[in-house]
Amino acid sequence: MKLPNFTSLYGRIFAIFWFTMLLVLIAVLSLPHLDPRVAREVQGEHLERLYKLRDNLENRFDGQNNLGKIIYRFDKPPTRTNSHRNTNGPRLFLADMDGNILSTQRHEDFKIKALKNFITSVESPQKPMQKLYGKYMLAGPVPVTLAEQKLQLFIGLKWNQPPPFLLRMFDKPFQLLLVVMAVSTPLLLWLAWALTQPARRLERAAKRVAKGEFKPDPSLEKGTSEFKQAGTSFNQMVAAVNQMISGQQRLLSDISHELRSPLTRLRMATALATRKQGESSELSRIDTEAQRLEQMICELLELSRMNTDSHIVRENQPASSLWEAILDDAQFEAEQMNKALTFSAIPEAYVCGNPKLLMSAIENIIRNAIRYGDTVINVDIQQHTESLLITVEDDGPGVPEDELNDIFRPFYRVSTARDRDSGGTGLGLAITQSAILQHSGQIEASRSALGGLKMRVELPLA
Known part of the structure; x- marks a missing residue:
């Protein structure tokens, strides 16, 4: 039989199951010896105490030939002087070799009924046995x-x-349930920890x-064998993606190098x-197109480098x-173009990311608004529970x-105002969106209440 691998998840579950079954088996096998x-x-x-009691009894009635008187002495009710000793001390019963109880009293007493049941349950009269009936222990037979x-x-x-304790536990299911819970809870907590940590x-x-x-x-290649395999595959995937991006x-x-050389010569x-x-x-047209082509190559390289680094x-x-500095500079540039740029107070919030990319993304949106706005540009920055909302x-x-x-x-x-005459390459907003998505944010465009374009950026707080 192939043994389970206890470093695996299924192996640990298998071990806990069989450990619990072993405890139950030990308890069941031990119960008859404890009950x-x-x-x-x-x-x-x-x-030895039973045989000593037998010897004392034979010495006590030595020379007595009337069995009836002896039985009467056995069944005689306790007196005031010896009532305490007889009540709490051992009580003796006699029976013939066929198992018939020898007594002068009616056989309706609980002790007599228990004795009858005990006599029938004894397999070998040569071996004294003992058995508990309620709170009354019977032992025998001892030959006399x-x-x-x-x-x-x-x-x-x-x-x-x-x-x-084991007997009380099996007699009371609620206690048995508590014991099983006390034994199994640490094992289950350990199993849950072994599952959740990897x-x-x-x-x-x-998330990274x-x-x-x-x-x-x-650290992903630690823990159970299943998670080790998943962690190894995950690291191999990351290495492959990293290699692909580097390539x-x-x-x-x-x-870029090959294209820039002929452009420079052109x-x-x-x-x-x-x-x-x-x-x-x-x-002039050839030179203009060469400049635009070179700018496009530079922006493509910037977009690729942004996704990689x-x-x-x-x-x-x-x-x-x-x-803050970007908004102050943009407000000054807008005034030079006879335009009004207003912005709200910046909340005291923290954002986790690449500062250069975050600054470049928002600056690109604001400069586009200054370029294409007629007279008014409005920038609003609001802090929410888990995010920062920027609206331009x-x-x-x-x-x-x-x-x-x-x-x-x-x-x-765009087929209307944002055409080739504006001098753009069509990569500015693509670079901006890439920077926002790199920081687990969102960006969307819609119609503004001012009549132009509304850009909405949402970034998660640190």
Whole structure:
């Protein structure tokens, strides 16, 4: 038979089950030996006392030939002088070799009835037995010779000792339930701890990966074999994702390097042509498109680098240190363009993340509002129970309802005001959304009550 692996979850459950079954089996097997209500052989010191009592009895009635008088002496009620001794002391009973009780009293007494049952339960008259009836212990038979007749002697004694703990437990189901709970609760708590600890480690590792921290955790490969396998697979997955992202970053870097070289040569050739032939609309258009292409490559690299390295620098920062200076600068720039930018007081809240990305994301939204707003830009920052809500609104041309979800796509340009003439590459909001999602936040666009675009950003508090 193959033994279970006790380092596994099923092995531990198997061990607890069989340990409990072993305890129950030991209790069941021990019960007959502990239960005085079950007839068992008298041994040791108690057997010597029985034989000593028999010898004293034979010496007492030595020379007495009338068995009836002896039986009468046995059944004689106690007197005032010896009533206490006879009531609490042992009571003697005589029976013939066929098991018939020899007594002058009516056989309706409880002790006599118990004796009859005891005599029928004794298998071998040669071996004295004992058995408890209620609070009355009977022992015998002990062979005795009285009036030259072979008889059987039985002894009855009041039993004042409490029953064994195991017997009381089985007699009272409520106590048995309490004992089982007392024994099983530590085992179950240990099993629950063995289950929850690896699961919590796996949960914390999954949350770190969700935040962008693609780092293997060696502690996941501890515990039961099932969780060890899950932790090993999880670490292998994290390592594979990390390797894939690193490969993607290297590929983009290589592509950027390869693309920048011909772009640089193209711009140099355009500058030489302009110097020789003078300014022309064709050469200006070539230079403009080359600049836009180079800017697009830089922003693509920034987006890729953000997705890869955003988890490297994460710290708790107060909201005021992140965006107070940005709002002051944006308000000054808006005034230079004859626009009014207002913002609410920044709450005393902390946000956990990459400060550079958080500052860049909100700054990009505010600068877009300044660029496309006509006269009014409103920034509102409110603290909720578990999050920080940032709302930026402008009174510009806005975005059509059917394009609100598309403006976060890379290279997407709105068909109205935000077209190629604005000079954008269509990657600004994609970078902003990536930064917000990297911090487990949410960003959405909608129509503003001012008439333009409303950007709503929600970030979890530290």
